[in-house]
Amino acid sequence: MIRPREIYEKIRPYFDSPEAIIVTGMRRTGKTTLLHLVFDQIKSKNKLFLDLENPLNRKYFEETNYDRIKVSLEFLGIDFTGRPFIFLDEIQMVKNLPSVLKYFIDHYHVKFFLTGSASFYLKNLFTESLAGRKYIFELFPLSFREFLLFKESALRIPETATDITRPIYEAIRPLYDEYILFGGFPGVVLKSSAEEKRKALEEIFSSFFQLEILQLGDFRRNDVIRDLMLLLIQRLGSRLDIQRISKELGISRPTLSEYISFLEGTYFIKRIRPFSSGKDTEIRKMPKVYVCDTGLANHLARLDPGSLFENSIFQNLGLKGELNYYQKKGGTEIDFIVDKSQAYEVKVSPQESDVKRLRSMAMDLKLEGFKVVSKNYSDLENVIYGFML
Incomplete structure (x- = not known):
């Protein structure tokens, strides 16, 4: 079928x-x-x-x-x-x-x-x-809505967060947890057991490395690009410091940039550029990096739940438009800005202070709207769930 x-x-x-x-x-x-x-x-x-x-x-x-x-x-x-x-x-x-x-x-x-x-x-x-x-x-890995179709689930996600009661949330949560943990590759989603899913993810990575890295890439140092892939997974959602990574891997910055461009060009990673507001306090140069699929990332690096959740939000927001992030030198940030108009801050368990901070920054940047994206149940205003994207 x-x-x-x-x-x-x-x-x-x-x-x-x-x-x-x-x-x-x-x-x-x-x-x-x-x-x-x-x-x-x-x-x-x-x-x-x-x-x-x-x-x-x-x-x-x-x-x-x-x-x-x-x-x-x-x-x-x-x-x-x-x-x-x-x-x-x-x-x-x-x-x-x-x-x-x-x-x-x-x-x-x-x-x-x-x-x-x-x-x-x-x-x-x-x-x-x-x-x-x-x-x-x-074509990217499955969105959560596509995931539900592949799982032949009868669940229909409400359009507004206020319609999601705790019983509705609890009904969706096991499927959403599976989606975050094992990702959205169709062949993985259709496997029944966790062990089968892990084997499928291993085969996907092996196939990518063999056919893209070894055959298509034709790099002199395949061991270095392998180490780079693992390093980038461990740092997903972090700013990409080319100088520091080049020293860690013992390669030149031009070579590192070539490798990163290749990994992005074959869809293994994606760089998110800073949002340009013209303000001096903005960090302009360093992009943040995310991985194509949470299941693949978790299989290779065993990441913490917060990082996996943020990467999953990246995957689903990326289907809606161009993504940027915003961060001041003091550290205050907005995780994602879609099409330079909508701000999204990702929190496993958001607090009222997170909503207030995001509202203030969105207004300061003259954005059209904002939402805090939660993984756990919340009754706060201006909070939506990751499975609604």
Whole structure:
């Protein structure tokens, strides 16, 4: 049974557009499943699905003579006298693919649906060759609402925090605890036992390291980038001090910056930049770092509940818009600001003083609104729960 993702409704309006559809994101987030779902929804019989992790399928696109590629696609059943729909999974495996796609879009009006797990590659190579010929969508681990659908839960989260009574909260809490602890990778969510979930997380990390770090990254010091990944997990939610980390790992700052950019470009981490308000008291330079999935982070580093909860809020708020954080030199901070307008402060058990402080800072920064995000039950005003995002 294929469970549709929220992103599917965003992609569907572009099924018949001339542009290529590219779905990118961390490995094992469900890109291939989504591609199969879209393939099944295309009514035309003039369609083809190829997995480019299969070396035999890659060979079709490695020809320098594009007419020979056309012959191969005709051999596989594509009719170029009508409109073809071609689905290619894991396109980062074929380095010359962007120019091939451009040729077939321009000459034969082929509709391409593509997936890839390395955004740094896709964005760099596709920017020029497919300018004006593509739409890029990013697929992330499950939101909590998607998690409930995958768990086949009948629970429906109330829209307002005042409607969440303690019995409703207690009914949601076990599922939310599981979501935070084991994360939102679909293959992990669908496992029944904790042991199966841990094995699935281990396999996801091993696959990422083997296919992204060792094969795609081609770094000279794979042991250093491994240590960097573990170090960043242990410091999630903290400001990224490049000088200090470079000394700890014994590598230069340019090399460290290259490694961090690669990890972000393959969706393992995400850097959150400071909010710019023009005030001298703002800490401007250092981004904060978060990990793609709480389950993966906890599996690799065994983090404290507060850090895991904050990372989970990052994952779900990141689906709503651009994220920044704000921190004064004195240490007072706002964890997340969405689209430079809505402030969110994350607290496992918020106090009235947390609400007052956030209200004051939001007003000072002239933000449109604010909420304190709680994990535990609370009856305070301007407090919502993480599972409501």
